[in-house]
Amino acid sequence: MSDPLAAVSDSFEMLRSIAFGERALGLRRVADLLESRQDEFARLMAEEMGKPVTQGKAEVVKCATACRHYAEHGEAMLAPRSLDGGMVTYQPLGPVLAIMPWNFPFWQVFRFAAPALMAGNTILLRHASNVPGCARAIESLFAEGYGFADFVRAVFVPSGEVEGLIGDPRIRAVTFTGSTEAGRKVAAAAGKHLKKSVLELGGSDPYLIFDGADLKSAAKVCAEARMVNAGQSCIAAKRFLVASAVHDEFTELLKQELSAFKPGDPFDPATRLGPLAREDLRGELHGQVTDSVAAGAELLLGGEIPDSAELREKPYHPATLLAGVRPGMRAFDEETFGPVATVTRFKDEEEAIELANATPFGLGAAVFCRPGEGREKAWGLDVGTVVINAQVVSDPRFPFGGVKDSGWGRELGEEGIREFVNVKTLR
Template identity: 50%
Template sequence: MAIATINPATGELLKTFEPLNDAEIAEKLDLAQQAFEKYQKISFQERSVWMQKAAEILEQEKADFAKIMTLEMGKPFKAAIAEVEKCAHVCRYYAEHAAEFLADVSVKTDASHSFVKYQPLGIILAVMPWNFPFWQVFRFVAPALMAGNVGLLKHASNVPQCALAIEEIIQRAGFPTGVFQTLLIGAAKVADLMSDDRVKAATLTGSEPAGASLAAASGKQIKKTVLELGGSDPFIVLESADLEAAVTTATTARMLNNGQSCIAAKRFIVVETIADKFEKLLLEKFQALKIGDPMESETDLGPLATPDIIKDLDQQVQVGVKNGAKVLTGGHALSDRPGNYYPPTILTDISPDNPVAQEEFFGPVAMLFRVPDIDAAIKIANATPFGLGASAWTTNSQERDRLIEEIEAGSVFINGMVKSDPRLPFGGIKRSGYGRELSIQGIHEFVNVKTVWVK
């Protein structure tokens, strides 16, 4: 795949970039290692000043950064603004809490003094996706750099201007040269990077095949990875739920980022007693969404990021229909306009043996399942190879406790939309990946947890 900016709203090629050659990659690695040798000795206080400055730059120039995101991957401009603001939030969070999270922890043993010490590992490779091109990177950058590591970014090939803009933000914030660098390279170069002894670990957010490839390359070198992969998140609605709030949130949760989010609600599991009303309200919400230019403030749903994504999504829908699913609205790519547009779509009557029942739809397609009770709801929710997030709606405390306990996912949100928050650990189980980002758990992923025993 070429490294290029192609406007998904129009199909126009805006800018191309020449990938780094092997000699240039080697120079970047040399610079990163030299930077780490000095940077690891810099105090938390100094790192914090630079991270706070990065937050200021993000806040002051958020419109400029948001425009880059919208032009490169089609995110509605208002959502892109919110993404930049969230990046500033995570920078401030780790600037304020890193010293506390990584402070020595005393432990009483038979020693005169024993404690746990947290130390940076070195160069960390971040392989990041296009769907949240700033947020996914900054939720790595903030903890990794505050911990004293240095970062190399291999971003998705369709968001090179986002990648370069992030590197520039880190430089302008005052971080030493080489502490964070963007590598404009293809995926084929990742395994070579992992084989370099100076690269100590890697993190990836992306597809299952990409995660498996990185894990395999890292495993050969016995290097740690954190993987955040796909999801087919359930959205359970039980009889006692606030139905209006659930439907409104369901629409937002499915259409988030034009439907291109790992933690978007994708499988709506509703008890029979309220299923007709939920379906009617959801259909009304979906049909009222405004599809259009993502730069316009009134647009609810912009284009998908690439032509391949829309092709794959449409194929999935047709497979589902061929195997018995019913289309309530949408169901075909829009051909009346340029760009990669797919309408809000609802599929119902999906049998357990339908091939799409357990799949992830990476676009504005909702699957609606009717169930007799909470037992059936939990069974369907867990009948997937994924385990990233889950949302469940009930005002019954016993039902709430069962949902929290029995749903197989990295996070469960009751009466709310699944979202990431710097204060809470984020990640999945099963084929949704392993390891955690954000909170104290996220900054602990890429440090040496050193035991010290002194007599």
């Protein structure tokens, strides 16, 4: 088999010469393949990183949605614009290195790959080392969908060799999703070699619950938002900031909702809470919980490592709820990458915004309030996405990304497809 980097470099001129209609046809074929094989791919994710199969199937279907979205709208998004007698065009850059994480092993790739391919860029995929089967499956999906193997190629190299890939002159840009610490290294390497980069890094998303919100609905949404993918999501709800007037009632409702998430076999369609991806991740999370309790947080639910025989073999962590969490505690100051929810009381809107922004991260946030009040309350939140009375999710129709230590650049939406193009002016 040919060298992956050479393959995506050599095939770039072919892809950029293909009309938008043919690129779109390839994406539609990939979407069909994803939907027809969703059970297979969901089981693959469960095997490699522990995602419950029901959630895995939903992830695969979402990937198909992104493919169809860009197949339908990509050409219009990149149409030349006339401007004062001149023209602005959008032309592909070339091979893009995609350094992807394990937590959403299909979606994280497809939300970048669908617009990048529609724009005419080829892709070198360096996936996380614990999901090699997902990487090969994605490579084969695009090969079958486009009838050509070298538009998307996977490369399996240790982390120490990634900078060499970034610096290779055949790579024109890099996209990275992962931890803030690793993102700094990618950004430094990209800057050193003058390569365009998009970074989607960590998050500590605040969910603000105001007096007047529908508390039962809010608690249900918040529990789902915290527990999705066993809490292993950059945009999972991390910190629940609750108005004093409704604090006790909401906290009890949230506890009831979280109690329904029981650790179980990820291959069982009824399972809502699977294991964490690695033992070291559970150890780090448990340390954040115990340190926060020692600093004064109140443990209302969970917090103990499961010791039953059926749960010993994998790194399960129970749904956990901490109340009385304040700045200075690890569970407030750090990203908790697992099924741990924290509750912090606020006295007024000014303090709510101050607490929400008291983090180095700025990815997403949610506001729960009376209808019609949300956008005004959301204005001061220093994040890339705010949703009103709903869960923060990425959506192919809207740009997605963060500020501060959550990274830069945007994926998805019209902004996402224009990240890896040469915006060329003709006059």
